[in-house]
Amino acid sequence: MTTLSHPFEQFAERVLPSTLGEDVRCGFHMLARCHPLAREASLDFAERSEQIVFVVRGATKLVAHASESRDQVVAFHFAGEVFTVPEPDNYSYSVCALRECELLTFASPEFLRLAEGEAEIMRQLLDSTKLSLRRCREKTIALGRKTAGERVAVFLLGMARRIGVEQDGRVALELPMSRRDISESLGLTIETVSRQLSKLKDDGVIETTGRSGIVLLDCPDLQRRAGFLKRTA
Amino acid sequence: MTTLSHPFEQFAERVLPSTLGEDVRCGFHMLARCHPLAREASLDFAERSEQIVFVVRGATKLVAHASESRDQVVAFHFAGEVFTVPEPDNYSYSVCALRECELLTFASPEFLRLAEGEAEIMRQLLDSTKLSLRRCREKTIALGRKTAGERVAVFLLGMARRIGVEQDGRVALELPMSRRDISESLGLTIETVSRQLSKLKDDGVIETTGRSGIVLLDCPDLQRRAGFLKRTA
DNA sequence: GCGCGGCATTGATCTGGATCAAGGAGTTCA
DNA sequence: TGAACTCCTTGATCCAGATCAATGCCGCGC
Incomplete structure (x- = not known):
């Protein structure tokens, strides 16, 4: 460009x-x-x-x-x-x-x-x-139909597709939006978004660096947590 | 036609x-x-x-x-x-x-x-x-941001505009969809939709006839309950 | 680097709406 | 016109996520 x-x-x-x-x-x-x-x-x-x-x-x-x-x-x-x-x-x-x-x-x-x-x-x-x-x-x-955990997973996968950088299976994200923005997008509160992210971190699905860096370690797992239709592969 | x-x-x-x-x-x-x-x-x-x-x-x-x-x-x-x-x-x-x-x-x-x-x-x-x-x-x-009561009010006003029949200030509606359809549209349960409609009836804002007939008696009041922006008239 | 301010995390409690559980009322079809 | 089915309403209880309340930590400015 x-x-x-x-x-x-x-x-x-x-x-x-x-x-x-x-x-x-x-x-x-x-x-x-x-x-x-x-x-x-x-x-x-x-x-x-x-x-x-x-x-x-x-x-x-x-x-x-x-x-x-x-x-x-x-x-x-x-x-x-x-x-x-x-x-x-x-x-x-x-x-x-x-x-x-x-x-x-x-x-x-x-x-x-x-x-x-x-x-x-x-x-x-x-x-x-x-x-x-x-x-x-x-x-x-x-x-309309998803839990807090599902919404956060959907959000992360969507951002990964749009602004993620893939490197050997993992996807690195530099989120330009604050937790407040995320919560206002997902119809949740800041606290709930934070808790869900902490849970994903504890479960080893993501890693965070600073306020805006997130690495998706296990996209298939996130996919499962997002509550999408099973791909009829 | x-x-x-x-x-x-x-x-x-x-x-x-x-x-x-x-x-x-x-x-x-x-x-x-x-x-x-x-x-x-x-x-x-x-x-x-x-x-x-x-x-x-x-x-x-x-x-x-x-x-x-x-x-x-x-x-x-x-x-x-x-x-x-x-x-x-x-x-x-x-x-x-x-x-x-x-x-x-x-x-x-x-x-x-x-x-x-x-x-x-x-x-x-x-x-x-x-x-x-x-x-x-x-x-x-x-x-994302509205309560059950607000969602139902928004729904009724929206339907009134699209398929309502106005007669001297009131708007008569013949809803083609079931309570289940409404609840699945509003991200609520059947029960909650029903309760909200009952509340509107008790408060004299609407009248119901049979399963699908609804008359909006007080649209300005509904408008208030819908939680829209105040019209900066 | 260091201290300040705002953002993020974490914990405790509360509540709106979900869920569970009966009844009641409209439609439909015999 | 009435029996039966389905949909709707109403009530009791429960829980996910909101709200309230500290505390922690990043990033910026000096």
Whole structure:
């Protein structure tokens, strides 16, 4: 990845087809808003229309505000991902930086007007929306039917697939989110998440280093603890 | 609505643009599979690719199977709606008829190949996927952060908007799903749902008639009980 | 390096909703 | 129209995870 290129270039390379006409490309460029975000800073779209967000660099959480001091982390998103922030209705949503971050945002109606004729972009948008939907449904299953231990196992396996580094069977993770973020994502409390992680450590399934480092020592065991369907291999 | 027309006609009228070429339209027709479903019958896509489903008539639930006897109702869908059933991964999904039903299904990859050049259809598909995503996120918030009482209130208000009949301030509902379906949707037990409904009845917020009839007498009160953000009117 | 502040862990207690266990009321079908 | 089945409601008890309360430890700033 060319780390020093302009944010829009990164977006274009990832999302826009190379055959795209210069005028349309320019339209997207005009529409793009760049947001450098410090750690813990958040983007609030309270008054605005649906937004399309591209994570140029860093890691983010999409948070829904149910009421004072009751936030639900709806999703985590990492560099290179595209996602949609709904306009506020029963809840208001905001995007918060887990680490220092660079985001590109587009007002959705204008984006769609530009993209409508471009089959490739529409396809990309549909794909990323379907990916979000799939993840959200899996979260629904976890929150509706799983125990604390299962939820934590599901979380670790999901993060391993997305940001893990495999090395001889083990997977090393550098979690960008705090225990609070994890608990607000899993519908648990900080204490319960901590206890479950301690239990996994005691059982020799994971190792932790500092606050954010986790090594998954036994993924098959975690898989069993996650309460997934038995793979009908 | 012309109740006796062929299922595919209903789909075409709702989803396909009137300007669509006869050959493409014919392609969709070839791809469509019609499924008349009796009450409680379900369509299982265990071995197949992602599916696009159109509800011609009736009411359905999308169910995820987490493990034996632990099902989560991911969504309800009513006549005229389009939704996507993911291909099985950690969970397997099925669509189940709440009442006698008629469904039209399409294998997603083939559908997309046909739709790719048709901006209007892609737009519709994106819109219905975003609607599913929005509802799924709201469910996530409910399951992650809300009490039993709040979840039931959210459920009733949601159903009121979708299948309620308003008459002088009250909203009459004829729920097509059982208490079990509701509990599996809200991540609760049958008993808890029943108790919460009884409480609402005692408090004069709703009235029930038979097993499936519910009248919402005081929607503002329900709104308060749902634990939504205060509307910053 | 060292001390400070916030995050994480660990322990003790409490509680909302699950589970277990009967009854009661709607539907259906003879 | 009534018998039987299924679904729903209501009550009693239990428990996973929340809440309350210290303590410990990492990481930053000086």
